[in-house]
Structure formats: structure tokens, C-alpha cells
Amino acid sequence: MGASRQQKLDSLKEKIVALETQPVLAKADERPAGVGPLVTPRGCVHEIFADSLVNAGAAFGFALAQAKASLSVERPGLLILQQKPDMQEVGLPYGLGFRAFGLEAAAFVLIRTDTIVELLWAAEEAIACRAVGAIIGDIAYPHKALDFTASRRLALRSAAAGASLFLVRYARDREATAARYRWRVEPQASQPPPFDERAPGAPRWRLTLEKGSLGAGRAALPEGEQYLVELTENGLVLADIGRDIARPQIVPALSHAAPAPLGNRLPKAG
């Protein structure tokens, strides 16, 4: 009895391994999308968890920063999915605030659905479009329809099509999921800006990568790899103590700066 049970378990495990390494998922584009400290391959499903609805800003902000990195010239589409009843709970995405992320105020399309099933349908439909770079699904409450099967479907779809899906969720409980990465986002007190001690500075978040790995040789804690990041003009920057402390990458404002003598003779702007 015991042996057959063991055999059965072994064969099941083998099957799961075979499923996990199926060509579809293995074929997913492993090239990272964009640059930065937290790059992930495109065509993955991410789950971004906040402990409660109060942290909605931080979780959505991190999702937006990651989504921005997945956009490219070939894939300019950014879609945000939300359920109509959740809008007053967590707030509408506000275009003018997207400028802090380096996005245009009108750079996204908002999809408001009545039910979670419609939201999942819209997500699947959007993943299949090859001009869509990133999709953010903002889901305020757990739903039965969003189970392992649903996330597996979405994972296979996004691996095949190449769009990244970020599911922003608010709970302490974790369900079984087929998402490749699962993040937990907690806001952190910011460093004050240089000239005003009492004003809030650039946003900081503590990220715990509960599932998946960025594989940067970082020692994983039992709960997952941890990062402390700050959102700057140049995107996400690690704010950890240790070797990864990054000073902001210096990006020249102009690709070809005019040499000084020439600059003097340029016509006055305006």
C-alpha cells in the first residue's frame, strides 16, 4: 500500500515537473525587459500583494514602475483593468500622477468591468494582442473565479504572446498561483528631500520576492529575496545598504550636448 502510494506520488511529481518545463513556458522570452535593478523577463505573470487596501498606492506604484519597464516601441500598449465596484475603494488611476513614473498622462487605457470574469476575459484578450506591453489588473478582493486554473491560463497565454501581466492584490492570505513572481510590497518611510526636513521625499518600498528569483546571487531569506527600492526620475533604484547601494544612474539630458562655443551662438529658445 505504502509503496504504491509512494509510486503514485512520484509519478504525479514527475508530471508536474513535465508541466512546469513544458515547451510553452520554457520558450518564454528570457531576455529581460528594460534596464534597472529589478528586471524581469517579459511574458510573465506577476502577483503584487499589499497587506491591505491602505497600501494600495504603494502596490499600484510598484506595478506601474515595473509595467513601464515592459513597454517598448513595438509594444506600446498599457492597459489597466479594474472592476467598477472597486473604484471608490482603491481609487481610479489618475493620469496626471503617472508623470512621476515617466509616463504620459494619457499613456494608458482603462478598462472598467462589472465582474471578475469579464476582467479575466479582458486580461486574456489583451495578452493575445502583440502590441500590448503590460497589463495591470487591479483586484481589490479575493474572488473564486481567480483560482489556480485561471492564473495558469493567463501564465501560458502571456508566455506565448509576450505581454506581462501584473495582478495587484490586497490580502495577507496567499492562494496557489501559477504566477512566476509574487511580490509583497510595503511602503517605507522616505528620506526627506535635501532642502525640506519635514516634507516627504521620493517613495520607498520594501519588496519581498515570495516566489521566483531574480537570480542576482542575493542571499534569500526564508520568506524570499528582499529589496529596498526608491522611485527616482530614472526609475527604480536600490536603496539597500551594502554593495548594491546605487547612486542614481547619470543619464545625459541631451544625447548630443552642444559644445560651449557653439552653444553661445545658438538662437535663444522660445
Place this chain on the structure above:
Amino acid sequence: MLHLPRWATDCLKRAEPALATSTRPLVLWERQRGAMKIVALDEAASATGLFAGQNLSDARAMVPDLEPREINREYLTRTFSDFAGWHSNASPIVSILTDHAAWGDLVLDITGVSHLFGGEETMLATLAGRLETAGFSVCGAIASTVGAAWALAHFDPGQIIAEGAEDDALSRLPVAGLRLDAERVEGLKQFGLHSIGQLYQRDRRALQARFGVSLLVRLDQALGWIEEKITPQIAPADHLVERRFPEPIGLIEDVLMTAHDLAIALALQLERAGIGAQSFHLFLYRVDHKVMTLTVNAARATRDAAHISRLFSYRAERLEGEYDAGFGIDMIRLAASEVSPIEPVQTGAFGHDDGASNLLDLYDRMSSRLGAMSVVRVELVNSYMPEQAVTLEPAIAAASPTTQAPPVVRPRPVRLLPHPEPITVIAEVPDAPPSRMIWRRVAYRFAKASGPERLGAEWQQGTHRLQFAGGSLPEMERGYVEGQQTRDYYVAEDESGRRFWLFRLGLLGIAAEPRWFLHGFFA
């Protein structure tokens, strides 16, 4: 021109089969100046000598087994409008003439259509015949002007008048055939002018002086001297394809399959014309004289049959309870509108696809499945008020000319609450950010804050009122008061790093008591 003199009673009889089989005369009454007057009668009632305008109590005394019903004008008008729409299966331009009554007069423009029915006589006979079998009493006539056809249908039905023969045909008809109101007709009769023919020789200026210009206009319209325009019930489409069924169909799957076939035919038609369309309408003609319309819109002009039929199938998924085939559908028509030219494009092996077309197609599909207002993009508006500075427009609607939005230099939240939520603020200092707040029954203690950013209410939008979760402020009903609706916005960060966007409403000293609201969240 089709005239249904007994539409009100016939329509009621169709809706209630028990009425149709009973032999009791049916009348419809209406309360006019406190008296119950008869306004419509069926044939049996007319035969007993009752007439419209009679008191209901008199009629009851004359005909004891009368079946009186109160008239429902709204219902009758609506069903007649459906009925008129259904007639677009005979002619593309169908209109209701409402000069005389809200229902009963139907005009069909049969220019270039009659040969499909085998000539004008057969067409008239077919149209009238199919209504008679359905239980409607109907009189019809064909003429080259609306006025002449109206007069003939009412007073000499069954006639077909060739162009130019209106004078003779109308000369014997009574003056009521000119669509005049009862007062004018009475006036003409007092002068001994009973038939239309008597008017031809009269001095026009005298007629105008006595009876007003409308008499001459009606006369000229009937004789074809001036043009009369009719407003079609359903806007005519230049490009349409249709299919009739020998047996009515009912299943939505069959309808969608037909829509796909029609889309292919329409796409060929559009391609030949070198155009594409942005709106597609599927008309389903039901056996019981109703038309159902499904409309889908595309973000850019298209003639891709697969895309069009996919939009319809998504639109149909959203129908659920709305779809009711009744006793079946016997004709389906697919029409295209909002056409614009599309240049033929060679699909090349080396072409560079920027993906924009894919995105627009995606928005089309989502809009047809979820509704146009569910797939929205952001448009900036010229306003400083945060909730008005951004509007949501359907993603498939054409972009409106961009207005100059005011520059925003201070930080804006990444999430905005559609309705600001009232909060309780503790330890308040005038003109300084609060140190604690209670929001949704939880207390937060702020460690850092910046502000204020003062936004004055826009006087030019004096009617705009702040709507927050749970109501609006009563004192704002009095209109614009300087400083009362001014908001001071603060960015506040609590001890664990959450950032909120708060505002205080009303300047200190002007507002009765300062109120605090939470309006958004920062990342």
C-alpha cells in the same frame, strides 16, 4: 403611402387575442376636459353609429355591450414606430407622417424599389395584403408627391397616380385631403370650397390672406410644385447587404452565422468602392413587425469581414436577456455608416508593423463585449480642479481637439478617489498640515507633510459642486462665494510610509468650519 385608419384598435386586438375574437364593439376613450370622450373605434363600433368625440356615457347608452378601454398613447406611438421601422424591409426610406396623428400614416419612398416587387400595383397589393392578413385595416396609394399620396390613401385608396397627373386625381377629393387642421377645413367649407379642384382657379393672394400660408404650402406640396422632405425612421445607409429567409430563424447562433456571411458580402462591396466604415448596424426584422438593431463601432474605418463579425459576436454576448426573437426573424440586414476612404495596402513581406492597428482592433473588440464606456482613455481638460482636469472618453471615439491643459507643477497622486472621502483631523493647527487623521475608522499619524497647494474654485464653473462620498455640502447650494470652496491640498506621509493627498475645504474665516477630505493616494 399606407394609411392605417384603425391602428389603435387593431394594435390592441393583436396584443390581446381575446379582443380580436370577441364580437363586442371596441372603443378607446380619453379624458378630455373632465369628460370621457371616445377617440378611436373599431369597425364594429363604427357600424353601430358611434363616432369619435362622443361622450363615453352616451355611447354606453346606445350600445350596451360596448367594450371601452382607456387609450395608451405612448404605447401606441411606440409600437407604430417599431412597425414603421419594420417596413424598411420594403424600402430604405420609411417615415411616419405626424401632421394629423401620432400614428396611422406611413410614407415609403419606393423610388427604384418597386421592380423588386414586380411593379407598383403588385407592390401595393403585397404590402397591403400582408398587413390585412395580420389583421390590420389598411388603405394605400402611390403617387409622386407625399401630399397627393396622403390625400388618395385617405379618401380614394388603392390608386396609383403617375407623375404629372396629380391635378386631375386630386380635383375631386375633399379639401380635408390637404392635411389641414379641422378649423381650416371648416372655414373652407363655409366658403363653399369643398373639393381640392375648386382651389386651383382661386386667387392665391386671397387664399393666403384668408387661410394663411399653410394652405398654399400644402396645396403646392400635393401638386409637386414645391418639394417636401420626409425624415426617415431609420437613417438610410449607402452600403448594405441583406438576406431573407424562407423560414424564420430564431437562434442567436444562426443570426451570427448570417452576420458573418453578410459581413463578407459587405466587405467586398466596400472594397469595390474603396472605402471602409466605422459603424456597422445589424437589423433583425422579426415576423411580428419589430426590428432589433445591434450596432458596433470601430475605432478606425475598417472593412475586415472577420473583424466585423467578431465584433458582432462579442456584442451578442452582452445581450443576454435583451435578445428576443419573438416568433422568428425573417430578414437580416447589415448596413455600414460613417464611411471614409481607405487606400488599398499591399501587405508586404518587409513591411514594418507598428502595432497601433492591433491596439485599435483590441479596443474595438473589448468595447463591443464590455460596452463603449468600459474601455476608456484619458483626456486632459482645461481645469485646475483635480477631479475635472481629467475626463474619461471611450477609447474608440475620435480624439477631440486637444484643449490647452493648465500646467501641473506640484505632485499629483497616482490614484484618485472618484468621490473625496470625509476624514476627521485631530490636533489641527491653522494653515498647517494635520498631525493625525481618522479615515475609514482607522487612525493615522503623520510624520511628514508638505503643502499647502491652494486651488481656488473656478467661478466660471459656478454650478459645479463638490460631490463627496455620502453627499454634498448644503451651504454650497447658495452659489459661488469667494473662498468658500477653495481647497488647500497637502501631501502627508504617515509613520509607515503611506502617502495621502488631503485637502481642507474653505478658507479659514470664510467657511463656517473647515472640513477635511481624503482625495487620493501617492505611490
